[in-house]
Amino acid sequence: MSNELGLTVKPVCGISPEDEARVAAWIDTEEYRQKNFARQALTINPAHACQPLGAELAAHGFEGTLPFVHGSQGCASYYRSTLNRHFREPAPAVSDSMTEDGAVFGGQNNLHEGLENALALYKPKMVAVFTSCMPEIIGDDLTAFIKNARAKGIVPKDLPVPFANTPSFNGSHVQGYDAMVLAILQTLTAGRKVEGRCTGRLNLLPGFDANTGNYREYKRILEAFGIPYTLVADISDTFDSPNDGTYRLYPGGTKLEDAADSVNGKATLTLGAYATAKTFAWIKEEYSGVHASLPMPIGVAKTDAFLLKLSQLFGKPVPESLKAERGRAVDAMTDAQQYLHGKKFAVYGDADLLLGYVSFLLEMGATPYHVLCSKGSKKLEKELQALLDASPYGKAGKVYMNRDLWHLRSLLVTDPVDAVIGDTHGKFAARDAKVPLFRLGFPIFDRVNKHRVPLVGYQGAINLVTELVNKFLDLKDETCEERFFEMMR
DSSP: OBOTTSOBOOOSSOOOHHHHHHHHHHTTSHHHHHHHHHOOSOOOSOSOOOHHHHHHHHHHTBTTEEEEEESOHHHHHHHHHHHHHHHTSOOOOEEOOOOHHHHHHOSHHHHHHHHHHHHHHHOOSEEEEEEOHHHHHHTOOHHHHHHHHHHTTSSOTTSOOOEEOOOTTSSOHHHHHHHHHHHHHHHHHTTTOOTTOOOOOEEEEOOSOOOHHHHHHHHHHHHHHTOOEEETTOOTTTTSOOOSSOOOSSOOOBOHHHHHHGGGOSEEEESOTTTSHHHHHHHHHHOOSEEEEOOOOOSHHHHHHHHHHHHHHHTOOOOHHHHHHHHHHHHHHHHHHHHHTTOEEEEESOHHHHHHHHHHHHHTTOEEEEEEESSOOHHHHHHHHHHHHTSGGGTTOEEEETOOHHHHHHHHHHSOOSEEEEOGGGHHHHHHHTOOEEEOSSOOOSSSSGGGSOOSHHHHHHHHHHHHHHHHHHHHHHHSOGGGOOSOO
């Protein structure tokens, strides 16, 4: 055959239309599904990102902080572009642009030159350093590199430079987020603990959460209680700042002084147990006050637990305004339950989100039928299974741990569901299975403003009900026969 220039192009191999059709049909079979689930050495379209991306999100959550990638420029571009496409906001970060010579001789010169330039150009209040694959493989010693940078006067002695080792080749964005938050808190709180002193504040750690609306919902709930708080790490303004004609390199973020004084807080509460595992373990050893860990407050039951814990920790009754919100959420769910009752869902994503999705669907009488996590643990598997077992609507559900979105596709085409819940990467599998995808989680590239709509709290429950039910009603109107096209649904 010839291309548009008239040149003869010889195919590497010839595949007939009949062969294409045969294979396309075969990958939808139970036989292929069994072969697909038998593979061990290959991952296809995982439902997670890499550690450094999570570290960058954490760094963006602190006041005046410049995320600094110790590694190649291409890696830094990936982290930035992923955040940029999800939030449709700038994700300013720098890299010391390691290349082949850095891989041979080490990256200290790159790091020192990069720090010198970054401080001169961007004047941050803190530089958060994290690694990509290359420096991790060759074993760069960031402790020594940063110590040497201070000794040379490249880094001022009073400038915080927390660093985290975040190799891209293991873990996920969740572990990277955890590592960076831990490094930042360890750096800022060093020497700040005062015996007998209490700030009276709550330290709230939401974990890896790329929904700015959730952060604002947490603040609104705490302000309704009248509870002073430090939100760690607060990206609500970083990635949802007003467009008023002025560009701000460092909009929002947790105040460094508040983060430093968090070690003297009255209580510390994490709402992303799997996304803050190491940080919370350290906090329990080092922080004053009471420490507690809860799941993300998605759905009514988990929101109830969150509000009751706040009431217990600070001796305050649940505000009447929030009780009224609960009533409205229950009413909205009751009004809509007939449209979700009995429907089967496939859900995938981060551990903390999955626990919320499953709990909410069970509250609505729906079945979380395929529950898939591409980076999970035995503990998470048991926790998800316990949720399913505790409800009559969860009996048919099954948990698939450490599986990817190509596994999900096999599930969807051989054991169908009514809808899928997850991020943008699942759209191809959902399309092949001819079922709707509800885009929740991270990243979402192909819809706008999803990150501004809260999914936590009672208002989040109302938002979830509204989105799911109205989509099903839209589909019914769009696909029904003319005689069933009715005014009322």
